[in-house]
Amino acid sequence: MSTTARSWSRRSLAALGLGLLLALTPALGPFDASVALAQTDPLPSWNDGKAKTAILDFVRRVTTQGGADYVPVEERVATFDNDGTLWSEQPMYVQVVFAVDRLKEMATANPALRDSQPFKAVVEGDRAALAALGEKGLLAIIAQTHSGMTVTEFEAIVRTWLATARHPRFNQPYTALVYQPMLELLDFLKANDFKTFIVSGGGIEFMRPWVPAAYGIPPERIVGSSGKTLFKLGADKPVIEKLAAVEFVDDGPGKPIGINRFIGRRPLFAAGNSDGDLEMLQWTTLDSGPRFGLIVHHTDAAREWAYDRASPVGRLDKALDEAPRRGWTVVDMKSDWKVVFPFDKK
Template identity: 70%
Template sequence: MKTGVGATRRGVLAAALLALVALSAPTALFAQAADPLPSWNEGAAKQQIRAFVERVTREGAPDFVPVAERVAVFDNDGTLWSEKPVYFQFMFALDRLKELAKANPALAGQEPYKSALSGDPKALAALGEKGLLQIVALTHSGITVTEFNALVRDWLKTARHPRFDRPYTELVFQPMLELLAYLRANDFKTFIVSGGGVEFMRAFTEPVYGIPPEQVVGSSGKTEFALDGDTPVLRKLPEVEFIDDGPGKPVGINRFIGRRPLFAAGNSDGDEQMLQWTTMNTGARFGLIVHHTDAVREWAYDRNSPVGRLDKALDEAPARGWLVVDMKNDWNVIYPFEKK
């Protein structure tokens, strides 16, 4: 073994070469070493997610899935962001209704608008699905798709959540943002498949979730093409075209995505059929349910909640092998603003 000045120089040279290799190594090598889900507590939920992704992305493994088939679908309300005290889109509709009532005061004396404008939570709850749909039809139609998109964007800039006094786009779940990024880093194509309005969601999904508008499937109203002078426009009509909820979700996935998902995430009985469609198939599949169990940092609700009811799907989960994520125990951070 050689010692002395020559050995010392060789040692320094070797260290320098290692440093150069480290600097020139692909970022992905270091990303693999880092925890891709830091807001998830160590435990079974996190382990199951990582084990599944490794199984389907490791070439040569029995459950390997080609990149083209790696489709992941996510519900939005209650799965990617909060949904209490009512769906955020309905909060937008209420604010829009107030503006329309200023221009047309007669609306304030007509039901269901009168009850909606009263601000009384009991009156709002009593509107029922028919009343809510009527309000949405009024507030989401009569304008072009472009004008509607601008209204939603402007509303999201100024509207504040009644409990947290923060913009609604800050009420997204940090662990789910990490999950979306982790799947995309492993060549999954991520889609939103939600009962929310497709035009409403497309106004913010790309900057908030990294999901472009063409990868958003949602409920939709009818639109019509027209020429406004020499300007082509799509005008929103007060008629329902498609409800992307419950059994409508597999229909929407087939119609707008065209591939059966490998991974599906939801939080309510409205996602049950989407989870069934995804997981009740051959090969490796993954179903995930976000269970709202944290009354301190968010809300705790499931079987009896009028918003985001989780009853049948919760009972079905063990038999189907769906992962039920316990928000209180599985997440060390819920919202991005909680990060230190």
């Protein structure tokens, strides 16, 4: 692994470590945008204000044929982070919760896991031991819970877990913790011939089982972190096996790399919520022509959470400082969104 890859891996592992500590603490067709905007509100869960106006104006400009800012359909690419941008990431990343729950389940089936670190610390909720694990221990937890099976088997495990797991605060399935205003934004962009992609630091095989139903984004448009895999053929049955090694970390500077490698076009529109999205926002907006960068700022402790610079999960510091200079739209969750989750509408 290169020095750069190691630095990305360590940053993601550090986030996983913090998450473990927290975890163990009790499609429409194309249409004329100008006509549609005049007739209906495509973003009904957004309050009128600068953020909503900026989004509507940008889409109008890039989709108006003959206009100075018109962008051909094939160039309309929009990338979205997932954790904290499209669904809730507090009090810990959902994939971290999955890893903790899975390790506890594995320890029940294999009690020997309870006798050795780092697994013992997770099973027993030993926060001091978890804090001292370091990179090696965290890699062992990832390897234990995310490898040694086929990709198909892993995706089935994820589906089973999501069907029963509940968020500790809202007592809702994690897939219910998607942001209603962002769902509307995704639909609005799709209706205006944008091709939408997920570009997330989360594991690609963890996201593929549920993202299509949650966001209407197919699995081939999901860019995420990935472990190494191996193709095997036995008795004329081909499988892809997940190995205990990191291949690519799609976070921070890894996001532009992933976009270039897997999408092949520079986005016209990018949305994120943390410093892990900074480089994606830079890659998207620091180019000629109309560009749009969006940051979801978590400011609503009553309906969701309020956090930014000091948060170990979804820290927003450098990107928040850079936003005014770059002309990025910062969405204030408390003032810009009428509702947060779909169940808030009921």
